[in-house]
Amino acid sequence: APKLRDNVEINAKIDAYIQANPKEMSYIQGLPRERLERMLVLQNVNKLERRERVRTSVMKQLEANPELKEAYRKLVKNLPAEQQEKAMASIAARTLRTITPRPQQQSQGARV
Secondary structure (H helix, E strand, O other): OOOOOOOHHHHHHHHHHHHHOHHHHHHHHHOOHHHHHHHHHHHHHHHHHHHHHHHHHHHHHHHHOHHHHHHHHHHOOOOOHHHHHHHHHHHHHHHHHHHOOOOOOOOOOOOO
16 A cells, blocks of 8 residues: 655644534544545545646637647647647646636625
8 A cells, every 4th residue: 555645734724623623523534435535536536527627728719820839839739649638738727817807706795
């Protein structure tokens, strides 16, 4: 079995969460191991699906703007061919996230 490392900061975060959410911790401790394993796998599947949706959306935006796509292609031209599209999507996603304004959330303050 691989040797797992302990990260003091992460452990402190986990401990604080457990203390703040004792009912949830009791629920988790009561789950069968197979259920816990499947929940963890589902989290990974959801993460991969979310990443793929973002990548697909970014590539769609690049397809709609050939000039922008060419600019990103130049950035990744020295990478191996099989890595270029993934790198292009990654750079574009970060850039678009940075320059695209987020919708303002309405404050949830008291109303008169």
